[in-house]
Amino acid sequence: MLMSDMMTRDVPLLHLQDNLRRGVELLRWTKLDALPVVDKDGFLIGIFTKANVLDAFLAGADSSEIIERHYNTQVVTVEADIPYQEVEQQAKQTSVGTGVVVDKEGKVLGIFTKVDMIIALFREAEQQANKINTVYQAMPNGIIVVDQDNRIQQINPAGEKILGLKQEVIKEQLFNRVISGLDLDSVLRQSQYLVGVQTEMNQVTVLCNISPLGQMAGAVIVFQALTDLDQVALELDATKRLYETLLTVTNIAYEAIFVVDDQGKITLANEAACQFFGKRENELLQKPIDQVIENTRLLRTLKTGMAETNEIQVIYGRPYIVSRLPIVRQGKIIGAVGKITFQKLDEVKEVAQRLAQLDLELNYYKEQIGSARGPVTFNQIITVNQDMRRLKQEAEIAARGNSTIMLTGESGTGKELFAEAIHRASPHRNGPYVKVNCAAVPENLLESEFFGYAGGAFTGAQKGGKAGKFAVADGGTLFLDEIGDMSLNLQSKLLRVLEDRSFEPIGSNESVKADVRIIAATNKDLTEKVARGEFRSDLYYRLNVISFRLIPIRNRSEDIIPLVHVFLERLNQDFGKRILGVSPEVEKILIAHRWPGNVRELKNVIERAVNFAAGELLERADLPFYLREERQGPPLFLTKDWNLENAREHLDKETLEKALLEMNGNKSEVARLLGISRSWLYEKMRRYDIKTP
Ligand SMILES: Nc1ncnc2c1ncn2[C@@H]1O[C@H](COP(=O)(O)OP(=O)(O)OP(=O)(O)O)[C@@H](O)[C@H]1O
Numbered sequence: 001m002l003m004s005d006m007m008t009r010d011v012p013l014l015h016l017q018d019n020l021r022r023g024v025e026l027l028r029w030t031k032l033d034a035l036p037v038v039d040k041d042g043f044l045i046g047i048f049t050k051a052n053v054l055d056a057f058l059a060g061a062d063s064s065e066i067i068e069r070h071y072n073t074q075v076v077t078v079e080a081d082i083p084y085q086e087v088e089q090q091a092k093q094t095s096v097g098t099g100v101v102v103d104k105e106g107k108v109l110g111i112f113t114k115v116d117m118i119i120a121l122f123r124e125a126e127q128q129a130n131k132i133n134t135v136y137q138a139m140p141n142g143i144i145v146v147d148q149d150n151r152i153q154q155i156n157p158a159g160e161k162i163l164g165l166k167q168e169v170i171k172e173q174l175f176n177r178v179i180s181g182l183d184l185d186s187v188l189r190q191s192q193y194l195v196g197v198q199t200e201m202n203q204v205t206v207l208c209n210i211s212p213l214g215q216m217a218g219a220v221i222v223f224q225a226l227t228d229l230d231q232v233a234l235e236l237d238a239t240k241r242l243y244e245t246l247l248t249v250t251n252i253a254y255e256a257i258f259v260v261d262d263q264g265k266i267t268l269a270n271e272a273a274c275q276f277f278g279k280r281e282n283e284l285l286q287k288p289i290d291q292v293i294e295n296t297r298l299l300r301t302l303k304t305g306m307a308e309t310n311e312i313q314v315i316y317g318r319p320y321i322v323s324r325l326p327i328v329r330q331g332k333i334i335g336a337v338g339k340i341t342f343q344k345l346d347e348v349k350e351v352a353q354r355l356a357q358l359d360l361e362l363n364y365y366k367e368q369i370g371s372a373r374g375p376v377t378f379n380q381i382i383t384v385n386q387d388m389r390r391l392k393q394e395a396e397i398a399a400r401g402n403s404t405i406m407l408t409g410e411s412g413t414g415k416e417l418f419a420e421a422i423h424r425a426s427p428h429r430n431g432p433y434v435k436v437n438c439a440a441v442p443e444n445l446l447e448s449e450f451f452g453y454a455g456g457a458f459t460g461a462q463k464g465g466k467a468g469k470f471a472v473a474d475g476g477t478l479f480l481d482e483i484g485d486m487s488l489n490l491q492s493k494l495l496r497v498l499e500d501r502s503f504e505p506i507g508s509n510e511s512v513k514a515d516v517r518i519i520a521a522t523n524k525d526l527t528e529k530v531a532r533g534e535f536r537s538d539l540y541y542r543l544n545v546i547s548f549r550l551i552p553i554r555n556r557s558e559d560i561i562p563l564v565h566v567f568l569e570r571l572n573q574d575f576g577k578r579i580l581g582v583s584p585e586v587e588k589i590l591i592a593h594r595w596p597g598n599v600r601e602l603k604n605v606i607e608r609a610v611n612f613a614a615g616e617l618l619e620r621a622d623l624p625f626y627l628r629e630e631r632q633g634p635p636l637f638l639t640k641d642w643n644l645e646n647a648r649e650h651l652d653k654e655t656l657e658k659a660l661l662e663m664n665g666n667k668s669e670v671a672r673l674l675g676i677s678r679s680w681l682y683e684k685m686r687r688y689d690i691k692t693p
Pocket of ligand 1: 410414415
C-alpha cells in the first residue's frame with residue numbers, strides 16, 4: 001500500500017486572494033481540519049487550518065479579509081509514492097494532524113489526515129490477517145493452538161484432516177482429552193520449544209514442533225503426518241549416522257574387523273583390516289571374502305549361524321586369533337562379522353603358535369580316540385530363531401549365578417546341550433560336569449547312585465565304599481535328566497540335599513557337604529505330575545527357581561537349514577564326504593515336516609541321508625521313506641489306485657523306518673520296541689527294501 005492509496009483526494013485548494021469566509025465554508029463543507037494553500041501556478045505554499053480561522057477572528061478580522069495574512073507557511077508534506085510502512089513511521093514522529101501530499105514537482109495531489117491514517121491501519125491489519133489466514137487454511141501442515149489452560153482454540157483444515165477431527169467439535173476441549181499420545185501438559189510445564197519431535201497423535205505418527213507462547217498464552221503445535229516414505233527417509237538418516245558411528249568405533253580397534261553380507265561380499269572393513277590385507281577400503285568393498293582369505297570360515301558362519309570366538313586360524317601361512325559372529329535379522333542370517341587379532345601381537349603370536357600346535361595335537365588325539373568333540377558352549381547351540389536366541393542369552397546370564405535351573409521341552413530340543421553349556425559358562429566350569437538319567441537307573445540303585453555308600457554299608461558293598469554322583473560332582477554341576485521319572489522316595493531325599501546342601505552316604509552317619517550346582521530337565525509336564533501327586537510340589541518349586549522352556553523345532557523352522565549345515569559339516573568330516581547342502585525339494589520337505597523327535601530326529605535323518613547320498617546335495621531319494629512319502633496333499637487313501645493291502649504296506653514301511661531311525665539302527669531294540677522277532681524284522685526290511693546306515 002502506498003501513500004497515494006491512503007490519502008484524501010480531490011481536496012479544494014485555497015489561494016492567497018481567497019477570503020476568510022471562503023476558507024471557513026470550504027472547511028465546513030469538506031469536514032477537514034486544514035486545506036492546502038497554493039500560488040497562482042498551483043504550487044503548495046502553505047496550509048490553512050481551523051486554528052488559523054480561530055486566531056484570525058480572535059484578532060478581530062472580518063470574514064471578507066483575504067487569507068494571505070492568516071495561513072501557515074510551515075507545512076508538512078509527503079510524497080505520493082512512499083509505502084505504508086514509511087507513512088506509519090512518519091505519522092508516529094509528527095505532531096501535526098494533517099500532511100499535504102505532493103508530486104515530485106510540489107504540486108498538490110491531496111491531503112493525509114489522522115483519519116486516513118487510522119483507516120489505512122485497519123486496512124493493513126486486515127490485509128495481514130487475510131494473508132495469515134490464507135496460509136493457515138491452505139498450508140499442508142496441521143496447526144493446533146491451545147490457550148494457557150491447554151484448551152484447544154483452533155485447528156486448521158490440514159490438522160483436522162490428519163487427525164480426523166473437526167474444529168467445531170474439539171474447540172474449547174482440553175487437548176489431552178481429545179488427542180492421545182502427546183502429553184502436552186508436561187511439555188508445556190517445561191516451557192521449552194520442541195523441534196522435530198516424532199510422536200503419536202491419535203495413533204497417527206507425526207513430526208511436530210511445539211512452541212509455548214508463554215505462561216499466559218498457551219502454545220502452538222505445528223505437525224506433519226509421517227508418510228511411509230518420510231519414515232524411511234528418517235530411518236535412512238538414522239542408519240547413515242549409525243553406520244558412521246560404527247565405522248568410527250571399528251576404526252578405534254586394533255583388530256582387523258570386516259563385515260560380509262549374506263552372499264559373502266565385504267560390506268565394511270575397518271582401517272586395521274585394510275592394513276592387514278594390504279589393500280585400500282575400496283579394493284575390499286564388494287569383494288567376495290573367499291577371494292581375500294583363501295581358507296575363510298565366514299562362509300560357514302553364513303550357512304550355520306554358528307559363532308566362533310578366539311579360534312586359531314592360519315592365514316597367509318601364519319596363525320592368528322580370529323572370531324566370527326553371524327548377523328541375524330528376523331530369523332535370517334543376513335551377514336557375518338570377522339575379527340582378526342594381529343597387531344601388538346609379539347607375545348600373543350607366540351601363544352597363538354603354541355596353541356595352534358596344541359590344537360593340532362588335540363585333533364590328532366581326538367581322531368585316535370574316535371571323534372570326541374570338545375566341551376559344549378553356547379556357541380555350539382545353533383539357532384537363528386529370535387526367541388531361542390533370547391533364551392540362550394538368558395541362560396548364559398543365569399549360568400553365572402548358582403541357582404538351580406530347570407530345563408523343560410520336548411524330547412530332542414537340546415536340553416542336555418543347554419545343561420552342559422550352562423555348566424561351561426558357570427563359576428563351576430572348572431569342576432566336573434556329571435549327568436544322571438533318572439529314568440535309566442533302577443529304583444533300588446538310585447539312592448546309592450546319588451549319595452554313594454560307606455565301606456561295609458551292606459553285603460556285597462565295595463570295601464572302601466563308593467562315591468555317589470553328588471560327591472563326584474563336588475565343585476561342579478550335576479545334571480539330573482528326566483527328573484520327572486524320579487521316585488517319590490528319592491524326591492524327598494533330593495529335596496533335603498537341596499535344602500541343607502549336604503547329604504549322608506548310605507551306611508554313614510557323617511554328613512558330607514555338597515557344593516554342587518543342580519540343573520534338572522524333563523520332557524514331561526511336571527505341573528500335571530504334581531497335580532496327580534506323582535511329583536512333590538515343594539521339590540518342584542525348589543527346582544524351578546529359574547526355568548527355560550526350549551522350543552520345538554517345528555515352531556522355529558528357520559533353524560532347520562542352519563542345523564542341517566552344521567550336521568553336514570561334522571558328518572562330512574567323519575565320513576570323508578563332501579556334501580554341500582540339500583536340494584530345494586529336500587529343503588521343502590524338511591521345512592514342512594513336524595519333527596516330533598525335534599533336533600535329534602533331524603540329526604538322525606541327515607546322518608542317514610549322508611550315508612546314501614551320491615552327489616553333492618542331499619536328494620529326496622536319500623531321505624527315509626516316511627519323509628520321502630510324507631503326504632502334503634490329501635490322504636493317500638483318497639487316490640484312485642489305493643487299497644487296504646498297499647495302505648498296510650505303506651504304514652508298515654513307515655513304522656519300521658521311524659523305529660530304525662529312533663533306535664539308531666539297532667535291530668534288536670527295534671524288534672523289541674515293535675514287539676516282533678528279529679527274523680521277522682529282517683524279513684520285512686528285505687521285503688520293503690529298507691536299508692540301515
Ligand atoms: N540348537 C542345537 N544346535 C545343535 N545341536 C542341537 C541343538 N539342539 C539339539 N541338538 C542336538 O540334538 C540332539 C538332541 O539334543 P539333546 O540331547 O540336548 O536334547 P534333549 O532335549 O536333552 O532330549 P531328551 O529330552 O530326549 O533327553 C543332540 O545330539 C544335540 O547335540
